[in-house]
Amino acid sequence: MPIKAQDQTLTLMTYNIYHGEDPYNLGNSNIKEIAELINAIKPDFVALQEVDSMTNRTKGFNPDGKKNLMLELEKLTGMQSFFAKAIDFSDGGYGEGILSRHPAIFESYDLPTPKGGEGRSLAIAKVNLGNRDLIFAGTHLCHEFSENRTAQVIAAHKILKSIGLPIILTGDFNFTNEEKGYDILSEHFIDAALKVGKPKNTYSSKEPKIRIDYFWFDMNSEWEIESVEVLDVMHSDHKPVVVKVRY
Template sequence: MYYRLIFLNLFLLISLSNQAQNAKELTLMTYNIYHGEDPYNLGQSNLRDIAELILEIQPDLVAFQEVDSMTVRTQGFNTGKKLDVVNELGKMTGMQSFFAKAIDYSEGGYGEGLLSNLPVSFKSYSLPTPHGGEGRSIGVAEVEIGNTKLLFAGTHLCHEFEGNRKAQVEESIRILKESGFPTVIAGDFNFTSEEVGYEVISEHYTDAALDFGDPQLTYSSKDPKKRLDYFWLDKGSDWEIVSVEVLEVAYSDHLPVVIKVRLKD
C-alpha cells in the first residue's frame, strides 16, 4: 500500500508538471495603426515606433487594423514610394506577415494585418455589409501550440451601421467555429458593451479585459472616451488570463491592447 501511494503521488506530480508545461503562455497584441501614418503629425510614418514597441513586447501574435497595402496614400510618408505596411512591419520585427484586404483603395488595398512568431498558415475572409458602406474582412492565423492548434483572428468592424456590425460578428463566429480549434478574436470592433453586436459575441466568447477586471478605454489615444478594441476568447476552451494591458502610447488614434493568456490542455 505504501509503495502504491508513492507511485500515485509521483504520477500526480508528473501529470501536474506536464500540464504546466503544456499550458504555454502567449503574448497577444491588437492595434489599430491608422494606416501607418502618425495621426497627430500627418505626413510622418508611425511604423518605426510601432515596430520598436513590438520588439520591446515580443508578442507571439499581432492583429492590426486600418492597414494600407501599396496605396498612393503610403507615398506621403514613405519618401514617394508605395508601401505594403504589414509586410514592412514584418521585416522590421522579424515576424511572418499577412495582409487581409477588405477593399480596393487608392490604387492598392486596405484592410487587416497579422504578424506571427509561431508556425502559421494564414487565410482571409470577407464579411457582410447588409446595410451598405465600406467592405470589411477578417484575417485568420492558424498556429501550432504544442500538440494542438489555435486560431488567432483579427478584424475591424463597420464604423457606420450597427446592423453591419451585428452581421459581421455573426459571420466571424460562423467562420471560426467550423475549425473546432481554440480561438482568439482581436481587433477594433467599433462598438461598446451596450450594443447588440457585443451581446451576440458574448454568447460564444469571453471579453478578456472585462473578465480580467477593470477594462480600460482605448479610443482616442490622447483622450480616451470609449473602449472599442477587444480580445475575445472562445468559451469552449480552458483559458487562463494572466494579464490585460492598454498601452499609453500615441502612435495612432487608438491605444494598443496586449494580453497574456495560457491555453490549458
C-alpha cells in the same frame, strides 16, 4: 490516464495603426515606432487594423514611395506577416493584418455589409504550437452602421466555429458593451478585459473616452487570462491592447 499538454503563456497584441501615418503629426509614418513597440513587447501574435498595402496614400508620407505596411513590419520585427485585403483603395489595398512569431497558415474572409458602406475582412492564422492548435483572428468591424457590425459578428463567429479549433478573436470592433454585437459575442466568448478587472478605454489615444478594441476567447477552451494592458502610447489614434494568456 492521459497526460495533459504542457501549458504555455502567450503574449498577444491588437493595434489599429491608422494606415501607417501618425494621426497627430500628419505626413509622417508611424511604422518605425510601432515596430519598436512590438519588438519591446515581443508578442507571439499581433492583429493590426487599418492597414494599407501599396496605396498612393502611403506614398504621400513615405519619401521612398508606396509601402506594403505588413511587409515593412515583417522586416522590422522578424515576424511572419499576412495582409487580408478588405477593399481596393487608392490604387492599392486596405484591410487587416496579422504578425505571427510561430509558423501559421493564413486565411482571409470577406464579412457582410447589408447596409452598404466600406467592405470588411476577417484575418485568420491557424497555428500549431507544438502541443496545441489554435486560431488567432483579427478584424475591424464597420464604423458606420450597427446593422453591419451585428451581421459581421454573426458571420465571423460562424466562420471561426466551423474551423473547429480554440479561438482568439481580437481587433477594433467599433462598438461599446451596450450594442447588440457585444451581446452576441458575449454568448460565445469571454471578454478578456472584463474577466480580469475594470476594462480601460482604448479610443482615442489622446482622449480615451470609449472602449472599442477587444480580445475575445472562446468559452469552450481552457484559457487562463493573466493580464490585459492598454498601453499609453500615441503612435495611432487607438491605444494598443496587450494580453497575456496561459493555454
